[in-house]
Amino acid sequence: MKNRFYLCSLVILLAQAGVAQDQWIQYVNPLIGTRKMGHTFPGATVPFGAVQLSPDTDTLPYDVNGTYNAGVYKYCAGYQYDDPTIVGFSHTHFSGTGHSDLGDFLIMPTTGALQLNPGTAADPGSGYRSRFRHATETAEPNYYKVRLDDNNILAELTTTTRVGVHRYTFPQSDDAHIILDLMHGIYNYADKNVWTFVRVENDTLITGFKQTNGWARTRTVYFAMVFSRPFRSYGFTNFKNYPYKGFYKRFDQTKNFPEMAGEQIRAHFDFKTNAGEQIGIRFALSPVSTGNALENLLAETSGQDFEMIRKKGQDQWNKELGRIRIEAQDRESLVNFYTALYHAFLSPTVYMDGNGEYKGLDQNVHKASGFTNYTTFSLWDTYRALHPLFSLVQPRRNSDMIRSMLAHQQQSVHKMLPVWSHYANENWCMSGYHSVPVIADAIVKGLTGFDANQALDACIQTANVGYYDGLEAYLQKGYVPDDVRPNSVSTTMEYAFDDWSLAQAAKKLGRMDVYETFMKRSQNWKNVFDASIGYMRPRLSDGTFRKAFDLLSTHGQGFIEGNAWNFSLFVPQDPEGMIRAMGGEKRFVSHLDSLFTMHLPDLFFEETEDITRDGIIGNYVHGNEPSHHVAYLYNFTGQPWKTQERVRMILKKQYQPAVDGLGGNDDCGQMSAWYIFSTLGFYPFAPGSEDYQLGSPAIKKAVLTLENGKTFTIDVKNQGARNVYVSKVLLNGQPVNKRTLKHSDILKGGIIQFIMAARPAK
Amino acid sequence: MKNRFYLCSLVILLAQAGVAQDQWIQYVNPLIGTRKMGHTFPGATVPFGAVQLSPDTDTLPYDVNGTYNAGVYKYCAGYQYDDPTIVGFSHTHFSGTGHSDLGDFLIMPTTGALQLNPGTAADPGSGYRSRFRHATETAEPNYYKVRLDDNNILAELTTTTRVGVHRYTFPQSDDAHIILDLMHGIYNYADKNVWTFVRVENDTLITGFKQTNGWARTRTVYFAMVFSRPFRSYGFTNFKNYPYKGFYKRFDQTKNFPEMAGEQIRAHFDFKTNAGEQIGIRFALSPVSTGNALENLLAETSGQDFEMIRKKGQDQWNKELGRIRIEAQDRESLVNFYTALYHAFLSPTVYMDGNGEYKGLDQNVHKASGFTNYTTFSLWDTYRALHPLFSLVQPRRNSDMIRSMLAHQQQSVHKMLPVWSHYANENWCMSGYHSVPVIADAIVKGLTGFDANQALDACIQTANVGYYDGLEAYLQKGYVPDDVRPNSVSTTMEYAFDDWSLAQAAKKLGRMDVYETFMKRSQNWKNVFDASIGYMRPRLSDGTFRKAFDLLSTHGQGFIEGNAWNFSLFVPQDPEGMIRAMGGEKRFVSHLDSLFTMHLPDLFFEETEDITRDGIIGNYVHGNEPSHHVAYLYNFTGQPWKTQERVRMILKKQYQPAVDGLGGNDDCGQMSAWYIFSTLGFYPFAPGSEDYQLGSPAIKKAVLTLENGKTFTIDVKNQGARNVYVSKVLLNGQPVNKRTLKHSDILKGGIIQFIMAARPAK
Structure with missing residues (x-):
């Protein structure tokens, strides 16, 4: 019996009683994924907002004694549900990442003797942090509330795109403080802080900046x-x-001196409060300057009180969430779905001031002309389903994201599209060049708003940077040799897929020479396939396969976040070829079946990163992305009903409306995007193709409001927990095949009907 | 017999034979002041240029073993004449400062095995530095040349305002290198480097930035x-x-990887050279961005070769130096004069890109609208004679400097005018608020080009920032108590003088309430005068004078860079009042006479900073600025001929056309400005007044070309080494008093004639 946190019954009853239409935020629970490996944050933000104002319960990889804390990994989003204390509220958070950064500008209200050290969770009195209880905690889209028990302060948070808005209700105190901790940060390795600079402009306005050397280097x-x-x-x-202290030593800088600078700074602002008195803070960010930050602050919050700002952000959420309106069997499904959609619409995040200025990879200031600039591109994850989801229900935004990626490419000294980028930096995390399938998918699906040929050129350039991760060897030999780079097999396979998607875009644009070149490259997966064992396998520079090889281990076997069992299936560009290579359909189906059912030794779970034990079904690892297309592989065999069955099983097992409801890192929305597509009944099996693979819809009805003004309805007959099999599919009343749906058919508007049954239609 | 470096006889002979008119740079020797305490640099720069490209012979306060090098003080300009090696050539240098900073972006050409450590002067082979000999060294305005003996490389340097231009002539080598040392810096305390960021954009273009925490904090x-x-x-x-190394670890960043970042970086660029092959570098700076730096580079050097750039800068120098054309008795006087004028025209330096952008004190980017923005304001020094010199012969530039100071004030979180500022920073060095007399002097002398009332308001605001250096106590008690701040007496006296100058500007602008307030404040010098001993003396908060007190010591006695003997005379705003307070004229003249003739114990010279033993005449310290008006004080007694006598003696003793020719730090041109004025026969005794005190001109003739189109000629009859006394003064042919000259009379154009004599006209 799992110890899960279910929404309280009262709320469920209220929901069943019916609420105002289009109040989709009622179904969003930002606390989902905050226990264990979900790595989501519970705080306030608007869709794709530049500010994520959220409580941090701990972050430090080094404790106050300088001892390394191996548990840092769990603090990717700054918050873990089981923690007893809150350190404070910081303004920037990734949602669902594995590696991390950010946690900028921690604010904490306190009363009593001033403490400028956070203290420890074990002894909250040792610092400014405070105990809290979930009973006093509320998390909604763009609103977060909690009581800080140690000081009896009620903390409330809301935001605009670029401004964090705090409201603290104090008890009576002659000695109340607001702490601004500039040392605080997520993944706060020693020497991560490079510099901070703060000016107390007057008795209500503070400005400044903070520079770090973390996941983002500068x-x-x-x-x-x-x-x-x-x-x-x-x-x-x-x-x-x-x-060297310079001539600032002539001042007592610690008291009422308006200029602060240094590497490790914590500031405090002191108040006298009456019981129930509220102190508000508006905290605006900018990638460019304090001047722009102040402009953002005024432009986005002038004349608006906390409640107006909260409502405005929640209205934005209702509008964005309403792009897909579903009817489901129960509230749990609604909560799962809209929380997934909420998580999917958190990032990429706006990285641009109100005036269009942003910092580029050259660290110079650029102006976005005619588009909104975004950052936080977790592309190894998100090219799979998140960006295809945007192509479907957020195409204008996806085009702007692509324009942001093209700007990145132009500003990159490597002239490469982003690999994993955030805040005017390439952090080089993960593998492949998965900007390519994002762009290719958009080109193939006919998205406008960016220059498709320029984008294709950027893809080609990216796919030919020899010094990048074994690419030179890949170009020469057709695979990345295992003696050249670790993860040589998965890198080869990812390059080959990305190359295929590039070819598809080239074909769409009529550039057949490019198409030919990259179609040839897309076959390179074959160069790491060891026919003698029927699996992908590390290959050496001399052409031989590596002898020492473990099919099950996820470490040191040539694969990233996966083992040979899972990763050998990563040929979305040529599933038929792969099935042939693996010995034909019968043997292949047997492999797939085993994948979902086999028992693995405990070690497997211990050494596999980014997932909880719940994130694994047999040897199928849903908590890591390389398997996300796997359940749909049965569609390419004679047994598509197994896709329908597996998809429903995964939906049920891996997504729960609970704080520990996510089986692995949400990975900037990719896990959620899988849920959304699969719940709707189709999945972008191979981004760069306009074909979706059909699965088994898990709702009763869904209406997609498209930006071309059309709506597309998914209507499910005979829906039920046991009716997971699709017996018939009608598109606009006409029977169609039960395996694929074209993007262009969705764009035309209309209705797809699924007739469900309790038995497979073999 | 002093071991001085005189210009070689051949050059003197050539000069005597006559050269092209207006080739004033022939008289400039940038090596003057490079031995001992002059702290000048010998490298290339244009007038007020943003780039000072000059050899550094050493800079490190910590040697390679981490041991503190107490001798760092002598490396304020990066170069000491007696050093045997050159570390390399860096792009930014102060001229003549006491404290220091800068030394940015050191370039060094080498051959042979790559060395990325500078090594030590004692063992040049231990690093990339090279031995050199002065026989191979040439220093001219905007041109510097030296042979680097260890590698047989000829180094030549020239500049534009924002671009350093290098030309290195290599021997044949398969292993030639250009080193770019980003760790190098002047006053390079541990942790001074905060961050560096470098991009190899292509195989000829590098961009980047460097951030430091030194004298300028950010x-x-x-x-x-x-x-x-x-x-x-x-x-x-x-x-x-x-x-934490992040995912850059996937690359071998040390070789041909185009992105470098970190705190302590040295880069190298490798070449194969033929014998005599030249490699040129153009190195542009910007306070704002690498984009602006590249724009500056293209705008200032495109289509021009090394010689064209050198000539253009030298033409600029001839034009600027030609604002005062003198005739002298000998070449030495010409060299002294034009080298002084050269040093006076080095700073403040341009701090603005070609497009008008610069960084402000808020670290945001600002655009200078209608003026050139300057930085490097050594105001405690330069308000005395350098800015008055600019008011006379560079009024447009001085107005722009004032506009730069006003921009500083607006951007300052303290809303204060600069104290000692450089590179978008207030470094708080020295005392007083001497922007005020700079501005007041300009207002009183009728300079236009800035808003005089806005400037006066900025002065008033600056003069009332309570937390600044005892100012609150000064406002309350009329003096800075010695128990509140060190240097309490000199600070009180400087505030009082600055207040007087502010009052003069207020009077000129008709703001009589301000005039009254500040005239009252200007009398505050009286509050630290101890009539019982006839000297200024530290006073405590309780109103009593401090008991322990040494009239001669320059340390811990309440004075900065001076003792009670010298600093008690610092009442330029009310010399008559001071003479009365000090017991009347007879006693006062006796004090002055003793000052110049008394013998002091050796300890005095040891503990007095910023000067050489040569910088002292008796107890008169010319090497420090507080005495700069002292020789002119005899003008306020019945014995003005003693002013004439002392001035000529100081000119002769303290300024020599030799590498150790300066008796103290040139202090951004203040020492030189004293020389220029005194040589011309008049001195701005009290900036904020339009009266100059007449001394004894040391040239035969001088023609000042004024910006209003007029010329003003100084004509000296009976000039000679012994004819130091002025027997008669005629202004436009009319006899005038022998003590003062009005700025407004100069502005009218015309001629002043001094009739000299060997005996005083008592």
Whole structure:
């Protein structure tokens, strides 16, 4: 029996009683995924907002004694549900990542003797952090509330795109403080902080910036912070001792001195409060300057109180979530679906000031002309289903994301499209060049708003940077040799898929020379296939396959986030060829069946990253992305009903309306996007193709409002927990095959009907 | 007999034979002041240029073993004449400062096995530095040449305002290198480097920036560097080991990887050279961005070769130096004069890109609208004579400097005018608020081009920032108590003088309430005068004078860079009042006479900073600025001929056409400005007044070309080494008093004639 956190019954009853239409946010629970490996954050943000204002319960890889904390991995989003204390509220968070960064500008309200150290969770009194209870916690889209028990302060958070809005209700205190911790950060390795600079412009306005060397190597975030009322006094401590102090030593900089700078700074602002008195903070970010941050602050919040800002952001959420309106059997399904859609619409995030300025990879200021610039591209994950989801229900935004990726490519000294990029940096995480399938998918699906030929050129250029991750060897030999790079097999397979998607875009644009070249490259998966064992296998420079090889291990076997069992199936560009190579349909189906049912030794779960034990079904690892297309592979055999069966099983097992409801990292929405597509009954099996593979829809009805003004309805007859098999599919009343659906057919508007049954239609 | 470096006789002979008119640069020797305490640099720069490209012979306060090098002080300009080696050529240098910073972006050409450590002067082979000999060295305005003996490379340097231009002539080598050392810097305390970021854009273009925490606390300089030919390979080493390396670890970043970042970086670019082959570098700076740096590079050097750039800069120098055309008795006087004028025209330096953008104190980018933005304001020094010199012969530039100071004030979080500022920073060095007399002097002298009332308001605001250096106590008690701040007496006296100058500007603008307030404040010098001993003396908060007090010591006695003997005379705003307070004229003259003639214990010279023993005449310290008006004080007694006598003696003793020819730090041109004025026969005794005090001109003739189109001629009859006394003064043919000259009379154009004599006209 799992210890899960279900929404309270009262809310469920209210929901069943019926609420205002289009109030989709009622179904969103931002706490889902905050326990274990989901790595989601519970705080406030607007769709794709630049600010994610959220509580951090811990972040430090080194504790206060300097000891390395191996548990840092779990703090990718700053919050873990089981933690007893909150350190404070910081303004930037990734949703669902494995590696991490951010956590900028932590704010914490306190009363009593000033403490400028966060202290430890084991001894909250040792610092400014506070205990809290989930009973006092509320998390909604763009609203978060919690009581900080140690100081009896009610904390409430909301946001606009670029502004975090705080409201703290204090008890009576002669000694109330707002702490601004500039040392705080997520994945806060020693020396991560490079520099901070703060100005107390007057008794309500603070400006400054912080520069870090973390996952992003050279990253600067600027801010402007406005208090709702003047502070009485302020000060800061620099926790680093410099050999040279300069002539600032003539001042007592620790007290009411308006200029602070250094590597390790914590500041405080002091108040006297009456019981129930509220202190508000508006905290705006900018990638460019404190001047822009202040402009953002004024433009987005002037004349609006906390409730207006909260409502405006929640209205934005209702509008975005309403792009897919579903009817489901129960509230749990609605919560799962709209929370998934919420998580899918968190990132990529806006990375641009109101005036269009942003920082480029050259660290210079650029102006986005005619598009919104985005950052946080977790492309190894998101090319699979998240960007295809955007191509479907957010095509304008996806085009802007592609324009952002093209700007990245132009500003990159490598002239490469993003691999994993955030905040004007390439962090080089993961493998492949998966900007290519994102762009190819958009070209093939006819998205406009970017220059398709320029985009294709950027793809070609990216796919030919020899010094990138074994690419030179791949171009020469047709595979990445295992003695050249680790993860040589998965990298080869990913390149081959990306090359295929590039070819598809080239074909669409009539550039047949490019098509031919890259179609040839797309066959390179065959070069790492060892026919003697029927699996992909590491291959050496001399052409021989590596002898020492473990089919089950996920470490050191030439694959990233997967083993040979799973990753050998990653040929979405040529499933038929793969099935042939693997010995034909019968043997292949047997492989797939075994994958889902086999028992694995415990070690497997211990060494596999990014997932909970719940994220594994047999040897099928849903918590990691390389398997996301696998359940749909049965569609390419004579047994498509097994796709329908597996998909429903995965939906049920891997997604729960609970704090530990996600079987692995949400990975910037990719896990959620899989849920959304699969729940709707189709999946973008091979981005770069306009074909979706049909599975088994898990709702009763869904209406997609498309940006071309059309609607597309998914209507499911005989829906039920046991009726997981599709017996018939009608498109606009006409029977069609039960395996695929074309993107262009959706764009025309209309209705697809699934007739469900309790038995497979063999 | 002093061991001085005189210009070689051949050059003197050539000069005597006559050269092309207006070739004033022939008289400039940038090596003057490079031995001992002059702290000048010998390298290439244009007038007020943003780039000072000059050899550094050493800079490190810590040697390679981490041991503190107390001798760092002498490397304020990066170069000491007696050093045997050159580390390389860096792009930014102060001229004549005491404290220091800069030394950005060191370039060094080498051959043979790559060395990325500078090595030591004692063992040049231990690193990339090279031995050199002065016999191979040439220093001219905007041109520097030296042979690097260890590698047999000829180095030549020239500049434009924002671009350093290098030309290196190599021997045949298969292993030639250009090193770009981003760790190098002047006053390079541990942790001074905050971050560096470099991109190899292609095989000839490098861009990047460097951020430091030095005298300027938060300072970033951007660059773009272009080679005249492609390098064959390149690489870099990061000398700091980071606990977290991120996913860059997938690359071998040390070889041909185009993106470098970190705290301690040295890069190299590799070539194969033929004998006599030249490699050129154009290295542009920007305060704003690498994009702007590249724009500056193209705008200032496109289509021009090394010789054209050199000539253009030298033409600029001839034009600027030609604002004062003198005739002198000998070449030495010409060399002294034009080298002084050269040093006076080095700073403040342009701090603005070609497109008008610059970084402000808020670290945001601003655009200078209608003016050139300057930085490097050594105001405690330069308000005395350098800015008055600009008011006279560079009024447009001085107005732009004032506009730069006003921009600083608006961008300052303290809303203060600069104290000592450079590169978008206030470094708080020295005391007082001497922007005020610079502005007041310009207002009183009728300079236009800035808003005088806005400027006055900025002065008033600056003069009332309570937390600044004892100012709150000064406003309350009329003096800075010695128990509140060190240097309490000199600070009180400087505030009082600055207040007087502010009052003069207010009077000129008809703001009589301000005039009254500040005239009252200007009398505050009286509050630290101890009538019982006839000297200024530290006073405590309780109103009593400090008991322990040493009249001669320059340390811990309440004065900065001076003792009670010298600093008690610092009441330029009310010399008559001071003479009365000090016991009347007879006693006062006796004090002055003693000052110049008394013998002091050796300890005095040891503990007094910024000067050589040569910088002292008796107890008169010319090497420090607080005495700069002192020789002119006799003008306020019945014995003005003693002013004439002392001035000529100081000119002769303190300024020599030799590498150790300066008696103290040139202090951004203040020492030189004293020389220029005094040589011309008049001195701005009290900036904020339009009266100059007449001394004894040391030239035969001078013609000042004024910006209003007029010329003003100084004609000296009976000039001679012994004829130091002025027997008669005629202004436009009319006899006038022998003590003062009005700025407005100069502005009218005309001629002043001094009739000299060997005996004083008592």
